Amino acid sequence: MAKVTLKGLAKTLNLSTSTVSKALKDYPDINAETKQKVKELAERLNYTPNSFAVSLRMKESKTIGVIIPTMVHYFFSNVIDGILKEAEKRNYMVILMQSNEDYDLEKKQVDLLLNKGVDGILISLSNKTRDFNHLKKIIESNIPLVLFDKIAKTINCSKVLIDDRKAAYDAVSFLINKGYKRIAHFRGDLNPQNSIDRFLGYKKALLDHNIDFDPSLVYICNNNSDFSDGYENARKLIQDHGNGVDALFTVNDLIAIGALSYFNENKIKVPERIALFGFSNWFMTKITTPSLSSIDQNAFKMGVESTKVLFDEIDSIHKGKKIEFKKIIIDTELIIRNSC
Amino acid sequence: MAKVTLKGLAKTLNLSTSTVSKALKDYPDINAETKQKVKELAERLNYTPNSFAVSLRMKESKTIGVIIPTMVHYFFSNVIDGILKEAEKRNYMVILMQSNEDYDLEKKQVDLLLNKGVDGILISLSNKTRDFNHLKKIIESNIPLVLFDKIAKTINCSKVLIDDRKAAYDAVSFLINKGYKRIAHFRGDLNPQNSIDRFLGYKKALLDHNIDFDPSLVYICNNNSDFSDGYENARKLIQDHGNGVDALFTVNDLIAIGALSYFNENKIKVPERIALFGFSNWFMTKITTPSLSSIDQNAFKMGVESTKVLFDEIDSIHKGKKIEFKKIIIDTELIIRNSC
Numbered sequence: 001m002a003k004v005t006l007k008g009l010a011k012t013l014n015l016s017t018s019t020v021s022k023a024l025k026d027y028p029d030i031n032a033e034t035k036q037k038v039k040e041l042a043e044r045l046n047y048t049p050n051s052f053a054v055s056l057r058m059k060e061s062k063t064i065g066v067i068i069p070t071m072v073h074y075f076f077s078n079v080i081d082g083i084l085k086e087a088e089k090r091n092y093m094v095i096l097m098q099s100n101e102d103y104d105l106e107k108k109q110v111d112l113l114l115n116k117g118v119d120g121i122l123i124s125l126s127n128k129t130r131d132f133n134h135l136k137k138i139i140e141s142n143i144p145l146v147l148f149d150k151i152a153k154t155i156n157c158s159k160v161l162i163d164d165r166k167a168a169y170d171a172v173s174f175l176i177n178k179g180y181k182r183i184a185h186f187r188g189d190l191n192p193q194n195s196i197d198r199f200l201g202y203k204k205a206l207l208d209h210n211i212d213f214d215p216s217l218v219y220i221c222n223n224n225s226d227f228s229d230g231y232e233n234a235r236k237l238i239q240d241h242g243n244g245v246d247a248l249f250t251v252n253d254l255i256a257i258g259a260l261s262y263f264n265e266n267k268i269k270v271p272e273r274i275a276l277f278g279f280s281n282w283f284m285t286k287i288t289t290p291s292l293s294s295i296d297q298n299a300f301k302m303g304v305e306s307t308k309v310l311f312d313e314i315d316s317i318h319k320g321k322k323i324e325f326k327k328i329i330i331d332t333e334l335i336i337r338n339s340c
Numbered sequence: 341m342a343k344v345t346l347k348g349l350a351k352t353l354n355l356s357t358s359t360v361s362k363a364l365k366d367y368p369d370i371n372a373e374t375k376q377k378v379k380e381l382a383e384r385l386n387y388t389p390n391s392f393a394v395s396l397r398m399k400e401s402k403t404i405g406v407i408i409p410t411m412v413h414y415f416f417s418n419v420i421d422g423i424l425k426e427a428e429k430r431n432y433m434v435i436l437m438q439s440n441e442d443y444d445l446e447k448k449q450v451d452l453l454l455n456k457g458v459d460g461i462l463i464s465l466s467n468k469t470r471d472f473n474h475l476k477k478i479i480e481s482n483i484p485l486v487l488f489d490k491i492a493k494t495i496n497c498s499k500v501l502i503d504d505r506k507a508a509y510d511a512v513s514f515l516i517n518k519g520y521k522r523i524a525h526f527r528g529d530l531n532p533q534n535s536i537d538r539f540l541g542y543k544k545a546l547l548d549h550n551i552d553f554d555p556s557l558v559y560i561c562n563n564n565s566d567f568s569d570g571y572e573n574a575r576k577l578i579q580d581h582g583n584g585v586d587a588l589f590t591v592n593d594l595i596a597i598g599a600l601s602y603f604n605e606n607k608i609k610v611p612e613r614i615a616l617f618g619f620s621n622w623f624m625t626k627i628t629t630p631s632l633s634s635i636d637q638n639a640f641k642m643g644v645e646s647t648k649v650l651f652d653e654i655d656s657i658h659k660g661k662k663i664e665f666k667k668i669i670i671d672t673e674l675i676i677r678n679s680c
Contacts, residue, residue: 077411
C-alpha cells in the first residue's frame with residue numbers, strides 16, 4: 001500500500017492540503033466539522049506526517065509529557081526532580097500528570113499528551129495497567145516513549161529500571177553473612193513486578209546460602225503504601241514465630257517503619273532480638289530509632305537517565321535516524337545502618 | 341493613542357492580517373524573517389491581542405504553568421497533587437517547573453511559560469526572589485497569576501496562603517494552656533516571611549498570656565530543611581538552659597524531629613521533661629516515638645484552591661469580564677499527639 005500523504009488526504013476529501021494540515025493541527029480558523037472529517041480519515045488510513053513536518057513540529061513543541069502513578073511519594077518526587085533538572089538543561093518544558101494508579105486515567109492522559117503534540121513521553125505505569133494499546137499508540141505515532149520503574153516487558157521501547165531481584169538478593173545475602181538464619185519477608189501485593197522480583201531475590205539468596213525457604217515466614221502487605229500493614233504483620237510475625245525469627249526484610253521502608261514501630265512499642269529490641277532491612281532508602285530511614293538499613297534506588301538518577309534517553313530519541317527522530325531502544329539498569333546500593 | 345490592532349500591524353508591514361496573526365503565533369508556514377519583523381513591530385507598539393483572539397488562543401492551550409521552589413518536599417508534593425487533580429477535572433495540562441530557590445531560574449521559567457502561551461500561572465516564590473518585574477510581566481501580558489504559600493505582598497494578583505502567625509499563636513497558646521511556661525522556639529532563617537510570621541505568632545502568644553518573652557530561648561536554624569539544625573540546637577538549648585526550659589515550638593517538623601532525636605538519644609523524656617510542637621504535619625510526625633504534635637497546613641487544599649482561583653480568572657478573561665483578585669486563607673489545624 002502506498003504511503004498516505006497530506007496531498008492524498010486532501011484529494012480524497014476535496015479540500016486544499018493547507019486546510020487538511022491545519023485541521024490536523026487543530027488550527028482555530030478551520031471549522032469543527034471539517035476538522036472531524038479530516039481527523040477521521042487520517043486515523044482510518046493511519047496517516048503519519050512526513051519527517052519534515054515532524055521536525056517542524058519538533059522545533060515548536062519543546063515539551064515532554066510525564067505520567068507517574070502518584071505524586072505524594074518520596075521516590076517519585078526524586079525522579080521528577082531528576083527529570084525537571086535534565087529538561088531544564090535543554091530548555092524543555094515538562095507536562096506532569098498522575099494516573100492515581102488508574103488505568104483509564106492513564107490512557108486518557110496519553111491521548112491528551114499526543115493531542116498536545118509533545119516531543120516525547122515518559123511513563124511509570126499504574127499497578128492496574130494490563131492492556132498496553134495506549135503505549136502502542138504512542139509508538140505508532142512516532143513519538144519517543146521511555147518507560148521507567150514500572151514498565152511493561154512486552155512493549156518495544158526504551159526502559160530504565162532497577163534490578164529489584166538483585167537488590168533484594170544482596171540485602172538478604174548481607175543478613176545471612178551477618179549470621180541471621182530465620183529471615184522473614186513482608187512482601188508487596190501479588191501483582192506488581194517489583195513486588196514479585198523482590199520476593200524472588202529474597203528466596204534465591206536463602207537457597208544459594210543453603211537456608212531452607214519457609215513459606216510461613218512470608219507475609220503479604222496488600223496495601224504496600226501503608227505503614228499499618230507493617231505494624232499489623234509484625235504483630236502476627238511475633239505471634240506466629242516468637243523466637244523462631246531473627247531478621248526481617250521488607251518490600252519497602254514504610255512497611256519496615258510500621259514493623260519497627262510495633263517492635264519499639266513492645267520492647268522487642270532491634271537489631272539484638274530481630275534485625276530489620278527496608279527498601280528504597282526513604283528520607284526518614286536515617287532518623288528512625290534505630291536508623292534503618294535499606295536499599296538506595298537512585299531515584300534522582302533514574303529521572304535523569306530516563307530523560308537523557310528520551311532526548312536521544314527525540315534527537316534521532318529530528319535527524320531522521322533510526323531509534324535504537326535501550327534498557328538501562330540503574331545501580332542500587334545497600335545502605336547499612338543500625339537496624340542490622 | 342489609538343489601540344494597536346492586527347490590521348494596523350499588517351498595513352504598516354504591507355502583509356496580510358492572516359500572515360501577521362500566524363507570525364505572532366509562530367505558525368510553521370511563515371518564514372523566520374517575516375516572523376521576526378512582525379514580532380519586533382508588535383513588541384515596539386506594545387500590541388496586545390483582542391479578547392476574541394485571546395479566547396481563541398484559550399481554546400487551544402488548555403495548559404497552565406506551575407513554578408515551585410523545590411520538588412522533594414512533602415508539602416509541595418501535596419500541593420502539586422491538589423493542582424494536578426483539579427486541573428485534571430477540567431482537562432487542563434500542567435507544566436511543572438522548579439526554581440531550586442534560584443531567582444534567575446524563576447525569571448527565565450516565567451519567560452518560557454509566557455512564550456509557550458499558557459493560560460495561567462501559579463507560583464510559589466523562591467526564598468531569594470526580591471525583585472518582582474517578572475511577575476509584573478505576567479500581569480501586563482494579561483495572563484492570570486496566582487501566588488501561593490510564598491507570596492509577594494506588593495504584587496497585585498490573587499494569593500492563597502495560610503495564616504502563619506495565627507497558626508503559631510494557636511500552637512504556643514495550646515502549650516501555655518497545658519501549663520508549660522518556659523517555651524523555646526527554633527525559628528527559621530531571618531528572611532522568609534513564614535519564618536518571621538511564625539516567630540511573631542510565638543511571641544504574641546507569650547505576651548498575651550503574661551509570659552515574659554526571653555530572647556535567649558530563641559534559636560535560629562539557618563538551613564531550615566536540615567534535620568541536623570534541630571539536633572544541634574537541641575544540644576545547645578539543653579546546655580544553655582538545663583531545666584530552665586519545659587517546651588519547644590519549632591518552625592517545621594524536620595527541625596522538631598532533629599531535636600527529638602537528640603532528646604531520645606540523651607534520655608531527655610518527651611513530653612515529661614520537655615514538650616515538643618512542630619509545624620507542617622509532615623507524614624512522619626505520626627510515626628515518630630513519641631508521635632509529634634504539629635500544625636496541618638492543608639497543602640492539598642492549597643493546591644486545589646489556588647487552581648480554582650486561577651481557573652476562575654481564566655474564565656473571566658475568556659468571557660471578557662474584569663478579574664477580581666482574591667486572597668484566600670487556607671485553614672490550618674492543630675494536630676495534638678503524644679509529644680505534649
